Amino acid sequence: MRAMFIAIFILACCAAVLHAGCCPRTFTYCGSTLNVARLGSECGIELDPQTLYSCHSSEQPTVVKKCANGCIDGLAGQNDYCKE
Numbered sequence: 001m002r003a004m005f006i007a008i009f010i011l012a013c014c015a016a017v018l019h020a021g022c023c024p025r026t027f028t029y030c031g032s033t034l035n036v037a038r039l040g041s042e043c044g045i046e047l048d049p050q051t052l053y054s055c056h057s058s059e060q061p062t063v064v065k066k067c068a069n070g071c072i073d074g075l076a077g078q079n080d081y082c083k084e
Helices: 001-016 031-038 039-043
Strands: 027-030 050-057 060-068
Touching: 027 031, 031 050
Parallel strands: none
Antiparallel strands: 027 050, 050 060
């Protein structure tokens, strides 16, 4: 019984760590960029490809705004942005 309790406790702790945050780095990303990196599916969240998200390392992405005219990948080392 004690071993089962310990196993459940370890699994619960690991799950909390794995879902603690999905952002790789601190940037602004299009949902489509995060989806290509499979971050949304791995974290159990659905990301809209035409929405701009704020990411801070090891946190969940938060919505900045919906991009009415599309979301543009800012390329490596740059923030993504909404097309004007």
